[in-house]
Amino acid sequence: TLCRQLKQVILGDQVRAVTIYDTKIAYFPAMIGRHIKDVRRRGKGLEIDLSGPVVHLHLRMSGRLFWQPDFGLPPTHTRFTIDFAQGRLLCIDPRRFATLDLRHEYEAGKSSxxxxxxxxxxxxxxxxxxxxxxxxxxxxxxxxxxxxxxxxxxxxxxxxxxxxxxxxxxxxxxxxxxxxxxxxxxxxxxxxxxxxxxxxxxxxxxxxxxxxxxxxxxxxxxxxxxxxxxxxxxxxxxxxxxxxxxxxxxx
Ligand SMILES: [Zn+2]
Missing domain, CATH: 1.10.8.50 (Helicase, Ruva Protein; domain 3)
Incomplete structure (x- = not known):
């Protein structure tokens, strides 16, 4: 599934750059330079653990993630990109329902x-x-x-x-x-x-x-x-x- 595939491509890698194309999504400078410690499913969303801060990503109805190994031009409806040494993760969402937010600690609790x-x-x-x-x-x-x-x-x-x-x-x-x-x-x-x-x-x-x-x-x-x-x-x-x-x- 998405979570497992994401792990395959970004686990252990360092965030080189984050580019936000949508004013609805906040920019998090705290992500830059951090390494991906884990990617987990949480409810309908994903948690990307940056060894400290945790990014919560919800794709909602229309959001999709794509992996771009060649750093090409981001397609239309790209909402944000996260660059790694080996490639770029893109979120494409024509309807702008996807959300991204950063929390500084992992809230343990509900079982997935x-x-x-x-x-x-x-x-x-x-x-x-x-x-x-x-x-x-x-x-x-x-x-x-x-x-x-x-x-x-x-x-x-x-x-x-x-x-x-x-x-x-x-x-x-x-x-x-x-x-x-x-x-x-x-x-x-x-x-x-x-x-x-x-x-x-x-x-x-x-x-x-x-x-x-x-x-x-x-x-x-x-x-x-x-x-x-x-x-x-x-x-x-x-x-x-x-x-x-x-x-x-x-x-
Ligand atoms: Zn039957």
Whole structure:
């Protein structure tokens, strides 16, 4: 995924220059001369650790990162560039939703999806879930609960767990939570190997479409036959998001 690719190209490198092309984005002289200590996912954004200050980057809906090894002319809609010895990182964002900000210490706290994979701690999530009546899919998409969870993943996870997306969260049993966590781990592992999903405009760092979309079982398959029970996959809106599921085997 983006985070892993970014690590491959900039980890350990020194920031030579930062150029800002958008007045909405602040300029941070503190970045210059620092070395990239780590790149982490945090919620839907990225944290670039500069051994002290941490840059928080959110690409939002339309922002993309590109790697330019030849220091060529930045394309239109370039919002900022960060130069390293080996090349230049560009953020291109036609709609100017992407944000960049600098914080001086790492705020530890909420677990991200990769952390969930490392040491899955179900108890706090189950405890919260027992008190919530909202549909389970809306709960999964709550960024306070699972930072980084996206709509495509939520559809696929609930399909793998055979749970109807509209089921009240408090009715999901501990056994079913175990299924959800297992499915989440499996799906994210596949997604990481395939370099992310690339439906709806998302492309990875090297400008290629991810391959995970070919493995999606329900998302984008409305009207097709369910791969598990041969029922028909449906699409409906849930909290404003397109929700794909099989009404026959997701109960
Ligand atoms: Zn089915």
């Amino acid at each position: 999806i990769p952390n969930l994979l490392a040491g899955i701690d179900l108890d706090p999530i189950c405890l919260q879930a027992q008190r919530r009546r909202l549909p389970i899919k809306a709960f999964l998409l709550d960024q306070q609960v699972l930072p980084g969870m996206g709509n495509i993943y939520a559809c696929e996870i609930l399909f793998e767990s055979s749970i109807n997306p509209w089921r009240p969260t408090c009715d999901v049993t501990p056994e079913e939570w175990q299924k959800i966590i297992t499915a989440t781990a499996d799906i994210l592992k596949i997604a990481v190997t395939c370099r992310g999903t690339s439906i709806s405009d998302w492309r990875d760092l090297f400008g290629q479409k991810g391959e995970y979309q070919h493995r999606l079982k329900v998302y984008g398959h409305a009207g097709e036959t369910c791969p598990r029970c041969h029922g028909q996959i449906e699409r409906q809106k849930l909290s404003g998001r397109g929700t794909y599921y099989c009404p026959s085997c997701q109960t």
